[in-house]
Amino acid sequence: MRLKKNIVTTLGVMLRFFPVLISENKTFQEAAMLRGISYKHIRNWQHPLRIFEYSIVPLLMRTISLGEDLSMNGFMRGMDIEKRRTTLYSNSLTQFDLLILPILFTLLFIFLAG
Known part of the structure; x- marks a missing residue:
């Protein structure tokens, strides 16, 4: 069964929101x-208004901020894009990488040994 992308x-x-909300509530308490x-x-x-003012109001304000941050995070990761995800660069080792790798390991060994 496939779910719609909006639901997912x-x-x-x-x-992601509820664990952060629980830790924020603990911090405020x-x-x-x-x-x-x-x-x-x-x-x-x-004094129930004082409890409300010092406990619930800061949590509500932080909740709004957290919701915006999580939504922006999802937006930046491309969760709302309808197309299939692609990469801009290939992730394979080239001949240049294989040439440079032994040189770097040699320099690292000299640095750590000396």
Whole structure:
């Protein structure tokens, strides 16, 4: 069964987004605990707007930034191109490479031994 490219792209971004979101949430919660704002303290539940302001709002703002970064990353990798992917250069060793390789290894050996 083949999935449409749009669905695969969306799933790829989602699978990369959630682990990053979890680590960002952990970072924000640690920073909030340093300020004395945590879900674990009963006294903080008396001020729900403060918990919301210091916990949820920064996470939402960072989420927007992360979503844009991941979308741009996918765009730069060419995930939205309809054509088949190609390469610009061949990835094989040429005769020049085979000629230069022993010279470089010799220089490396001299450098490391000396």
